[in-house]
Amino acid sequence: MWCMPLRAHPVRTSIAVSDIGRAAGFYEGKLGLRSLWPGPSARVENGSRVYESAGGPALNVYQSTTAGQTSATLATWYVEDLDQIVDELTAAGVEISRYDELEHDARGITARAGGGRIAWFQDPDGNTFAVEADI
Missing domain, CATH: 3.30.720.120 (Signal recognition particle alu RNA binding heterodimer, srp9/1)
Structure with a gap:
């Protein structure tokens, strides 16, 4: 079939x-x-x-x-200018998540596996999302 x-x-x-x-x-x-x-x-x-x-x-x-019952990333936005997007999210009151096992820059952005950069944040229920860029 x-x-x-x-x-x-x-x-x-x-x-x-x-x-x-x-x-x-x-x-x-x-x-x-x-x-x-x-x-x-x-x-x-x-x-x-x-x-x-x-x-x-x-x-x-x-x-x-x-x-909020999973710690996995539920959705990722692929963006051109990650720094700008993180700045706008932060200005809107979104807290960028930091993980002890990763190195983050001042904005909370970290290197992505395979190249590029990524930042995570959570909604009020603890659902995790990411924004990432190839550069």
Whole structure:
């Protein structure tokens, strides 16, 4: 049996949050993302948002009891000017994460495996995100 491959379809990440109102303040107010549409989340009316990035839907953010239960990086934005983006995030009140096992510059940026540079941050529930650049 032949199945249509997933590579032919768009993908977006889903992020569990404990409070959709607080999350909307972070994703819209601090990250500057635009909500494309609200929706339900399990039993919560208007408990989710779909956020745009690079002109299309990119993040499904939904209220759930499973919020913040992973330390893995859930999504990464690939940017041209990492220093500028980190400065803008910091100015908006986003705290750049630092990890003891890595060396960070003054902004909290570190070398990325295989070349380039990366910085991490977390939303109010502890969900981890990254911004990275090839140079």
